[in-house]
Amino acid sequence: MSNKNGVEWSIRVGDGSSMVLEPEHKNGVMRLWDRLKGLVVGFVMRVCMFIKKAWALGVDDPRKFFHCLKVGVALMVVSLFYYMRPLYDGVGGNAMWAVMTVVVVFEYTVGGTLYKCLNRICATFLAGFLALGIHWIASHASHQFEPYIMGISLFILASATTFSRFIPTVKARFDYGCTIFILTYSLVSVSGYRVDHLLSMTHTRVSTIIIGTCLCIITSMLVFPVWAGLELHLLVPRNMNKLAKSLECCVADYFGRGDEESKKTLQGYKCVLNSKSSEESMANFARWEPAHGRFNFRHPWKNYLKIGASSRSCAYCIETLTSCLDSKNQVPESIKKHLELACMNLGSTSSNVIRELATSVTTMTRSVKINAAVNDMKNAVLELQDDLKSLSDLLIQPHDHKENNEQVSSEMPVMPLLEVMPLVSFASLLIESASRIEENMVKAVEELAESAQFKQPEDEVKLKHNQATNKIVSDEENVIALQRV
Amino acid sequence: MSNKNGVEWSIRVGDGSSMVLEPEHKNGVMRLWDRLKGLVVGFVMRVCMFIKKAWALGVDDPRKFFHCLKVGVALMVVSLFYYMRPLYDGVGGNAMWAVMTVVVVFEYTVGGTLYKCLNRICATFLAGFLALGIHWIASHASHQFEPYIMGISLFILASATTFSRFIPTVKARFDYGCTIFILTYSLVSVSGYRVDHLLSMTHTRVSTIIIGTCLCIITSMLVFPVWAGLELHLLVPRNMNKLAKSLECCVADYFGRGDEESKKTLQGYKCVLNSKSSEESMANFARWEPAHGRFNFRHPWKNYLKIGASSRSCAYCIETLTSCLDSKNQVPESIKKHLELACMNLGSTSSNVIRELATSVTTMTRSVKINAAVNDMKNAVLELQDDLKSLSDLLIQPHDHKENNEQVSSEMPVMPLLEVMPLVSFASLLIESASRIEENMVKAVEELAESAQFKQPEDEVKLKHNQATNKIVSDEENVIALQRV
Numbered sequence: 022m023s024n025k026n027g028v029e030w031s032i033r034v035g036d037g038s039s040m041v042l043e044p045e046h047k048n049g050v051m052r053l054w055d056r057l058k059g060l061v062v063g064f065v066m067r068v069c070m071f072i073k074k075a076w077a078l079g080v081d082d083p084r085k086f087f088h089c090l091k092v093g094v095a096l097m098v099v100s101l102f103y104y105m106r107p108l109y110d111g112v113g114g115n116a117m118w119a120v121m122t123v124v125v126v127f128e129y130t131v132g133g134t135l136y137k138c139l140n141r142i143c144a145t146f147l148a149g150f151l152a153l154g155i156h157w158i159a160s161h162a163s164h165q166f167e168p169y170i171m172g173i174s175l176f177i178l179a180s181a182t183t184f185s186r187f188i189p190t191v192k193a194r195f196d197y198g199c200t201i202f203i204l205t206y207s208l209v210s211v212s213g214y215r216v217d218h219l220l221s222m223t224h225t226r227v228s229t230i231i232i233g234t235c236l237c238i239i240t241s242m243l244v245f246p247v248w249a250g251l252e253l254h255l256l257v258p259r260n261m262n263k264l265a266k267s268l269e270c271c272v273a274d275y276f277g278r279g280d281e282e283s284k285k286t287l288q289g290y291k292c293v294l295n296s297k298s299s300e301e302s303m304a305n306f307a308r309w310e311p312a313h314g315r316f317n318f319r320h321p322w323k324n325y326l327k328i329g330a331s332s333r334s335c336a337y338c339i340e341t342l343t344s345c346l347d348s349k350n351q352v353p354e355s356i357k358k359h360l361e362l363a364c365m366n367l368g369s370t371s372s373n374v375i376r377e378l379a380t381s382v383t384t385m386t387r388s389v390k391i392n393a394a395v396n397d398m399k400n401a402v403l404e405l406q407d408d409l410k411s412l413s414d415l416l417i418q419p420h421d422h423k424e425n426n427e428q429v430s431s432e433m434p435v436m437p438l439l440e441v442m443p444l445v446s447f448a449s450l451l452i453e454s455a456s457r458i459e460e461n462m463v464k465a466v467e468e469l470a471e472s473a474q475f476k477q478p479e480d481e482v483k484l485k486h487n488q489a490t491n492k493i494v495s496d497e498e499n500v501i502a503l504q505r506v
Numbered sequence: 507m508s509n510k511n512g513v514e515w516s517i518r519v520g521d522g523s524s525m526v527l528e529p530e531h532k533n534g535v536m537r538l539w540d541r542l543k544g545l546v547v548g549f550v551m552r553v554c555m556f557i558k559k560a561w562a563l564g565v566d567d568p569r570k571f572f573h574c575l576k577v578g579v580a581l582m583v584v585s586l587f588y589y590m591r592p593l594y595d596g597v598g599g600n601a602m603w604a605v606m607t608v609v610v611v612f613e614y615t616v617g618g619t620l621y622k623c624l625n626r627i628c629a630t631f632l633a634g635f636l637a638l639g640i641h642w643i644a645s646h647a648s649h650q651f652e653p654y655i656m657g658i659s660l661f662i663l664a665s666a667t668t669f670s671r672f673i674p675t676v677k678a679r680f681d682y683g684c685t686i687f688i689l690t691y692s693l694v695s696v697s698g699y700r701v702d703h704l705l706s707m708t709h710t711r712v713s714t715i716i717i718g719t720c721l722c723i724i725t726s727m728l729v730f731p732v733w734a735g736l737e738l739h740l741l742v743p744r745n746m747n748k749l750a751k752s753l754e755c756c757v758a759d760y761f762g763r764g765d766e767e768s769k770k771t772l773q774g775y776k777c778v779l780n781s782k783s784s785e786e787s788m789a790n791f792a793r794w795e796p797a798h799g800r801f802n803f804r805h806p807w808k809n810y811l812k813i814g815a816s817s818r819s820c821a822y823c824i825e826t827l828t829s830c831l832d833s834k835n836q837v838p839e840s841i842k843k844h845l846e847l848a849c850m851n852l853g854s855t856s857s858n859v860i861r862e863l864a865t866s867v868t869t870m871t872r873s874v875k876i877n878a879a880v881n882d883m884k885n886a887v888l889e890l891q892d893d894l895k896s897l898s899d900l901l902i903q904p905h906d907h908k909e910n911n912e913q914v915s916s917e918m919p920v921m922p923l924l925e926v927m928p929l930v931s932f933a934s935l936l937i938e939s940a941s942r943i944e945e946n947m948v949k950a951v952e953e954l955a956e957s958a959q960f961k962q963p964e965d966e967v968k969l970k971h972n973q974a975t976n977k978i979v980s981d982e983e984n985v986i987a988l989q990r991v
Contacts, residue, residue: 075669088668093668096692097660102696104657124664176581179581203581214588214589448927
């Protein structure tokens with residue numbers, strides 16, 4: 022065999038480097054064996070990589086492990102219906118429905134589980150009663166017509182329910198219920214044609230489903246519960262903090278003060294850009310959750326979505342800002358220096374506002390410092406605008422001085438606007454992001470604080486108390502003063 | 507009863523106006539009756555509104571109606587297993603599984619249905635064989651140990667499979683399969699404890715599931731099929747066209763040439779911002795679809811996602827652009843006029859490029875005009891930059907002329923940079939969006955054209971043919987010329 026036809030084999034060694042296996046002169050069987058070995062080794066390697074990744078995923082958030090164990094335990098418990106004689110005698114083969122319910126209904130978050138459980142129970146009841154009713158009507162007609170009545174009603178109900186799933190609100194809240202409704206209706210109505218004791222069959226089936234859902238609800242709510250509401254409550258401020266860091270890093274990077282570390286944190290805004298769907302699904306699930314921790318049953322989850330939207334509108338700005346970083350026509354450093362301080366200041370004050378809002382959301386406390394922080398940001402905007410004004414003086418200055426002393430003019434070259442443009446647009450994007458923070462984010466958090474009744478900060482409570490006592494004292498002084506007069 | 511305590515009732519009349527019902531003096535029963543009537547009327551009104559909305563949804567896309575009818579028909583056909591004696595004798599109560607399969611597996615798109623069908627069949631087979639194997643091992647141990655062996659294996663497999671669902675690739679492609687795997691394994695393994703003829707039970711169950719899936723696949727593929735791939739193929743260029751319109755409207759609006767109509771189309775970019783998740787799910791489903799229309803089995807659907815991402819990166823720019831529209835500190839019209847032509851030109855040439863790319867994607871043909879369009883856009887950028895340069899001259903000009911004639915200076919006031927800034931940043935955002943179109947979108951479409959082997963446009967084929975014949979002619983002429991020499 023010539024080397025030309027030989028296949029070059031390489032394997033990856035543990036430390037990441039790869040070894041090239043020299044092709045040797047071997048007979049057909051040996052080559053096949055080698056090839057097979059290579060395939061197996063490759064497969065094993067891929068499986069190992071996969072497991073490694075999966076393990077890292079679990080270590081990153083151990084609650085995922087707990088969730089898996091919970092599912093396993095719930096299934097074990099529900100399978101007792103088969104293994105224990107007295108339980109099996111009660112429900113018989115219908116125990117299958119309990120097992121099925123646990124498998125299908127158990128979700129990662131409590132809200133998700135509750136959504137599916139309640140949908141399943143309600144839809145089963147509704148469809149079961151409806152099917153029994155129509156079956157009763159049909160059975161009073163002749164046995165010949167029964168299939169037609171049942172078939173046509175099945176067709177109409179299935180089509181209508183399928184159509185309702187296209188409607189956004191139904192899709193968000195009752196999608197699973199629609200599936201179960203069609204399923205139950207069709208099973209009960211077609212079974213009715215063959216099964217004589219339909220009512221008792223329906224009865225055990227519904228009761229096993231209820232047993233399954235109760236088991237799921239109990240397991241998911243009591244054993245290491247993962248509340249969708251709490252997740253949303255933590256996700257939104259976490260995203261805000263990422264945004265704050267991104268903004269700071271972006272400004273620092275622009276003025277050449279970034280390092281490798283900051284290049285990574287700069288990317289944080291991308292998480293915010295793509296967070297919409299996960300936020301929405303969490304808010305959808307949170308709606309089903311009972312009061313837990315600091316959240317009431319009707320906690321205003323929708324307001325979190327508004328904050329999320331305002332974060333995204335900021336993230337769009339930052340996304341456009343980052344394109345200034347790798348822009349080809351960079352502004353000379355000497356000009357950049359002119360705005361550096363003001364830009365850095367605006368960047369850090371804006372981030373401060375975002376962080377302050379994030380803390381306010383996390384702690385569910387109205388912030389004492391937020392007004393001061395917003396004022397700082399506004400001042401930073403004014404400062405930057407002042408610096409931009411003086412930059413425009415720089416553009417024109419040489420001419421102003423021309424009449425007085427020609428020397429200055431030759432020392433300070435005229436800056437064409439085109440050269441300063443990237444810097445100007447960078448500054449104006451910064452100002453725009455500050456205005457979005459003020460107009461969207463601050464307002465959204467304010468709304469949440471209103472509707473979720475955030476508590477007053479302790480300092481302010483104390484301050485108010487002090488003011489009140491001071492007022493009483495001064496009133497008393499006034500009275501005394503009046504009496505003296 | 508005083509008027510103060512009376513409840514004010516208002517109903518909505520058909521034409522949209524509302525009528526206030528005057529409270530009258532009535533006895534308790536009548537008032538209760540009125541209240542009930544009001545509730546019922548309100549409920550009926552809401553239901554009517556709901557149906558109206560739903561109807562509009564269906565009229566907007568009649569394929570949704572067809573889908574519902576398809577589901578109904580498939581369910582009717584599968585319920586024949588109950589109604590027809592010979593069919594029922596073949597599968598018995600297991601016909602339930604066929605019905606259940608149809609209800610659960612039938613999705614709107616062919617890809618979605620295939621994804622669920624293939625997942626369901628493979629997972630059922632795999633789990634069934636595994637459960638039978640472990641059951642066989644366990645049954646050779648004593649009957650006393652059997653529950654423990656089955657229970658522990660169930661626990662381990664269920665936990666591991668649940669965990670694998672957290673891994674993104676598994677989640678995207680095999681999520682449904684994982685559920686079915688756990689379901690089948692647990693049902694077969696627990697049934698094995700009670701049912702004696704396990705193999706025949708598994709056999710009929712698998713065969714009914716196969717019957718159900720085949721019915722679904724046939725119905726969804728042959729009767730008015732909705733291909734996820736085709737949907738994605740149409741969605742991406744549609745979004746691009748929306749983007750192009752938005753961009754044009756945005757520029758027109760900025761220079762005060764927009765009307766009410768354009769304010770609506772301006773919002774088109776928002777669709778693009780939120781399209782990520784729907785694009786991804788379509789690409790996921792399209793992967794399962796066989797060759798259809800102009801698409802092969804392994805059509806590069808991933809490239810569509812790249813184009814979608816590039817559209818979004820443009821949309822971010824446009825989102826920031828729109829904030830210039832309602833900015834408080836507007837630039838005076840006289841200054842705006844200076845850049846109007848160049849900006850409008852850049853806006854329309856950029857939109858042209860996007861539209862050209864969209865047409866190229868839709869028709870799956872390499873565009874003849876795209877290079878010219880990109881060049882036009884580049885020239886428009888240069889033109890805008892020139893105008894910006896001359897704008898900076900405008901800032902400085904008065905001083906230049908000061909020495910020559912004082913009069914001009916007083917006529918043309920010096921424009922401070924701060925006042926021009928919004929215009930400058932608007933222009934630079936336009937330039938940025940043009941560069942994103944060139945760097946991201948054009949490249950992404952180019953990649954798709956490469957990997958999907960877009961056909962050459964007919965004109966170009968003709969052109970090449972002509973060039974080739976010309977070359978032969980000129981070669982011949984050269985030869986003749988040489989011979990002459």
